[in-house]
Amino acid sequence: MKRSNLRLEFSLPASFSPVNLSVELGKSGHSSDERRASVKLSYFYDTFDWRLFKKNLLLVDQRDGCYLYRYDNGRPLAFQASKADGKMKFLGDFSDGPLRELLTPIIEMRVLLPLLALSTKSHPWEARNRDDKIVLRWQVQELDLRRSPTMDGVPAALFAGFPARGRAGHQAPPNPNPDPDPDLDSMIVAQQDELPAETARLRLLTLDQVTGYRKPWREARDYLRAQGLSPTANVAGLLYGWAGYQPGSYSQKLNISLKPHWSAQQAMLTILRHQYQVMHLNEAGIIADLDTEFLHDYRVALRRSRAALTQLKGVLSATEVKLFRGRLATLARMSNRLRDLDVYLLKKEEYRQMLPILLQSGLEPLFTMLELDRRRELRKLVGKMKGSDYRKIMAQWREFISDDAPLRAPSDPPSIEGSDRGVKEGVLPKTKALEPVMLLAEKTIARSCARLLKNGRAIGPDSPDQALHELRLDCKKIRYLFEFFSDLFPSPAISPLIAQTRKLQENLGTFNDLYVQQGALRKFLAESTGENELEKEPEKLVAMTAAIGGLISLLHRKQRQVRRQFTKIFKNFDACEYRRRFCPEK
Amino acid sequence: MKIIALYSIKGGVGKTATSVNLAYAAACEGKATMLCDLDPQGSASYYLRVRSARKFSQKTLLKGGQGIDKNIKGTDYEFLDILPADFSYRKLDLALGEGADSRGVLKEVFRRYRDDYDYVFLDCPPNITLFSENIFQAADFVVVPCIPTTLSSLTLEKLLDFFARKKLNQKKIIPFFSMVERRKKLHRATIDAATTNRKKPFFLSSQIPYLSEIERMGVGRVPVAVNQPNSQAARAYSELWSELRSQIDIDVE
Numbered sequence: 001m002k003r004s005n006l007r008l009e010f011s012l013p014a015s016f017s018p019v020n021l022s023v024e025l026g027k028s029g030h031s032s033d034e035r036r037a038s039v040k041l042s043y044f045y046d047t048f049d050w051r052l053f054k055k056n057l058l059l060v061d062q063r064d065g066c067y068l069y070r071y072d073n074g075r076p077l078a079f080q081a082s083k084a085d086g087k088m089k090f091l092g093d094f095s096d097g098p099l100r101e102l103l104t105p106i107i108e109m110r111v112l113l114p115l116l117a118l119s120t121k122s123h124p125w126e127a128r129n130r131d132d133k134i135v136l137r138w139q140v141q142e143l144d145l146r147r148s149p150t151m152d153g154v155p156a157a158l159f160a161g162f163p164a165r166g167r168a169g170h171q172a173p174p175n176p177n178p179d180p181d182p183d184l185d186s187m188i189v190a191q192q193d194e195l196p197a198e199t200a201r202l203r204l205l206t207l208d209q210v211t212g213y214r215k216p217w218r219e220a221r222d223y224l225r226a227q228g229l230s231p232t233a234n235v236a237g238l239l240y241g242w243a244g245y246q247p248g249s250y251s252q253k254l255n256i257s258l259k260p261h262w263s264a265q266q267a268m269l270t271i272l273r274h275q276y277q278v279m280h281l282n283e284a285g286i287i288a289d290l291d292t293e294f295l296h297d298y299r300v301a302l303r304r305s306r307a308a309l310t311q312l313k314g315v316l317s318a319t320e321v322k323l324f325r326g327r328l329a330t331l332a333r334m335s336n337r338l339r340d341l342d343v344y345l346l347k348k349e350e351y352r353q354m355l356p357i358l359l360q361s362g363l364e365p366l367f368t369m370l371e372l373d374r375r376r377e378l379r380k381l382v383g384k385m386k387g388s389d390y391r392k393i394m395a396q397w398r399e400f401i402s403d404d405a406p407l408r409a410p411s412d413p414p415s416i417e418g419s420d421r422g423v424k425e426g427v428l429p430k431t432k433a434l435e436p437v438m439l440l441a442e443k444t445i446a447r448s449c450a451r452l453l454k455n456g457r458a459i460g461p462d463s464p465d466q467a468l469h470e471l472r473l474d475c476k477k478i479r480y481l482f483e484f485f486s487d488l489f490p491s492p493a494i495s496p497l498i499a500q501t502r503k504l505q506e507n508l509g510t511f512n513d514l515y516v517q518q519g520a521l522r523k524f525l526a527e528s529t530g531e532n533e534l535e536k537e538p539e540k541l542v543a544m545t546a547a548i549g550g551l552i553s554l555l556h557r558k559q560r561q562v563r564r565q566f567t568k569i570f571k572n573f574d575a576c577e578y579r580r581r582f583c584p585e586k
Numbered sequence: 587m588k589i590i591a592l593y594s595i596k597g598g599v600g601k602t603a604t605s606v607n608l609a610y611a612a613a614c615e616g617k618a619t620m621l622c623d624l625d626p627q628g629s630a631s632y633y634l635r636v637r638s639a640r641k642f643s644q645k646t647l648l649k650g651g652q653g654i655d656k657n658i659k660g661t662d663y664e665f666l667d668i669l670p671a672d673f674s675y676r677k678l679d680l681a682l683g684e685g686a687d688s689r690g691v692l693k694e695v696f697r698r699y700r701d702d703y704d705y706v707f708l709d710c711p712p713n714i715t716l717f718s719e720n721i722f723q724a725a726d727f728v729v730v731p732c733i734p735t736t737l738s739s740l741t742l743e744k745l746l747d748f749f750a751r752k753k754l755n756q757k758k759i760i761p762f763f764s765m766v767e768r769r770k771k772l773h774r775a776t777i778d779a780a781t782t783n784r785k786k787p788f789f790l791s792s793q794i795p796y797l798s799e800i801e802r803m804g805v806g807r808v809p810v811a812v813n814q815p816n817s818q819a820a821r822a823y824s825e826l827w828s829e830l831r832s833q834i835d836i837d838v839e
Contacts, residue, residue, distance in 0.1 A: 133635035134662045211667055212659030
């Protein structure tokens with residue numbers, strides 16, 4: 001209905017009997033009937049990073065089809081008839097229509113996971129007036145909730161990846177003052193802990209106003225309130241919570257809000273622990289190959305960790321930092337090729353659209369090959385991630401970042417197992433660990449900003465492409481610093497600068513991507529022309545060569561365009577008045 | 587939002603039964619529908635078991651806004667709301683007459699609801715007055731039930747004349763045959779004449795037969811399709827609605 005009626009939802013204690021409500025309404029001359037009860041099975045879907053929930057949306061698959069609701073007002077936005085199967089879904093599993101249109105920009109390439117299976121028994125009631133006209137509707141729903149880790153194809157480990165919390169009694173009140181220094185162990189233990197009971201039972205009473213009949217509605221509402229019941233604003237959140245989820249909790253973004261008075265070490269460890277957690281949470285999704293974004297988030301967290309180790313110098317033990325920089329780089333290398341292939345495959349449609357229809361079919365062999373390649377790369381990565389070397393690196397890394405020792409005992413450094421490094425062993429070098437993080441932030445930002453300016457200003461129209469690639473790395477560094485430290489600065493001062501930096505990085509990133517893509521296409525062409533199979537089908541080879549040739553020249557033209565835009569974008573960054581606040585030039 | 591007025595100069599032609607059953611048919615398709623009972627006799631409201639509020643008067647209707655919002659009532663059927671009749675509609679004509687240029691007042695009132703409803707059905711009082719003129723202005727379509735008799739054809743002529751005189755759009759008028767008794771020679775002849783006649787407006791090909799179950803709506807107080815969805819009457823209204831809907835050529839999202 002377009003006009004939405006008032007609706008209130010109450011979570012019912014076991015002692016409450018709906019008959020009481022009908023008795024109460026009877027006092028004002030309304031007769032109540034219980035209608036036939038019905039049972040239905042439904043599944044709640046969301047992506048691993050709660051993309052629907054964060055937009056107040058709820059996707060429910062039930063017997064007649066898939067519904068997309070606004071969960072804050074229960075208003076259905078779109079529907080698509082289908083058979084509920086409780087299987088994972090991608091956008092491609094929906095047919096064209098309003099539902100798919102609404103979902104597309106939100107979930108993009110992510111997989112929708114059946115997070116919750118609900119069996120709902122509804123007992124509808126109607127209250128009628130002396131004209132036998134319905135004046136109020138309510139229903140009592142008995143819900144059996146089940147987290148769905150046993151669904152086909154969804155690994156149980158993934159659900160362990162959702163940060164879960166214990167379900168003590170009704171709703172645990174949210175902690176208004178979260179621990180400013182989240183303890184890594186408790187963060188991790190919470191995920192690895194036994195999951196809360198697989199099933200939970202819940203009773204809800206839904207009160208629906210019939211338009212224009214306000215009195216019986218008020219009577220019922222007031223009666224329920226007098227019974228000590230209070231309406232629930234967010235039923236989806238309540239249900240997810242009951243099943244042991246913390247809806248909306250996962251985010252690849254850094255939302256750790258550092259405080260200016262923290263020590264550099266506390267801040268750095270907090271950043272690294274958060275990155276560790278993101279990596280850890282995504283492992284199961286990568287291994288099960290649910291969608292490409294598990295690996296993407298994992299790699300972003302890994303990159304951030306490495307950037308922190310490289311740029312925030314003198315805070316943690318230098319020897320160990322050096323050791324782990326190498327180890328994390330090894331981890332990153334493990335998935336470089338796979339991520340590249342993911343990116344190409346995600347661009348499949350875009351590439352096709354770039355070419356005239358005549359040439360499009362020529363791309364097929366390319367993508368077939370890439371898919372085969374991807375399968376191989378994935379197998380390799382999964383093998384490594386399941387292996388003992390990988391686990392050891394992760395465990396040691398976790399141990400390292402869990403250690404607050406230098407903060408407590410600067411004179412008693414942790415000994416490095418099997419270490420035989422140099423004379424300074426056992427004596428901490430001059431440490432910045434206890435300096436306020438603010439100081440560290442300002443210094444490192446100023447330093448990388450200065451480098452970016454120097455190198456950027458040196459680039460002219462005739463500079464080689466290589467100069468832009470190097471500038472991209474400088475720019476990336478400063479982006480990471482902003483990500484780490486933006487909370488420390490007042491938003492009006494830093495936001496415009498962050499925006500300028502992002503534009504610059506986008507420009508340089510696109511430039512680089514286009515360059516790399518052309519190279520990859522050329523390489524592919526060079527390798528595949530010598531292949532026997534295609535030799536046998538010269539027509540196919542010609543079509544493919546034409547398509548790839550066309551693609552390379554289009555990418556090249558685009559790359560030139562992006563390069564032309566660079567000058568202006570860099571000037572804007574350079575001229576940004578907020579830039580001087582962070583990078584005062586001598 | 588499309589506004590469909592059910593109108594006839596002549597009373598007792600099945601106008602109210604049609605508006606109730608058509609509105610119900612529209613709501614059954616999941617379209618947000620409002621039935622406006624503008625007939626002071628309040629039969630549509632009675633059929634749907636709704637009483638009007640004591641305080642409601644033509645003043646609040648003409649003011650639009652909050653006054654009428656509060657009077658909209660949900661029926662027993664999903665997607666179907668009703669604005670119940672009020673006896674003071676009898677005085678509406680007078681009230682409208684007081685304003686200098688009062689044509690289009692009603693149109694303004696309904697404009698407020700264009701995002702809330704897909705269809706608004708107006709069950710109109712039988713006569714031609716200033717109020718009817720307001721209705722003709724506001725409505726996108728004026729659906730006219732006609733009993734296939736000479737007298738009924740004459741009243742349709744009268745309505746067309748009125749439209750011409752007031753420079754209203756005659757294309758809004760969609761007549762159909764109501765209370766048809768095939769066994770009567772006159773009914774058959776009138777219908778035949780109308781179908782061979784190439785003159786506009788063309789009658790809808792769906793007809794509502796004369797059926798006692800329609801008359802009995804006053805006893806059961808439910809649309810005919812509620813309890814007997816496969817009855818002759820229910821099928822007739824459902825066919826009438828599909829034909830009307832395709833004529834209206836609505837792209838209601």
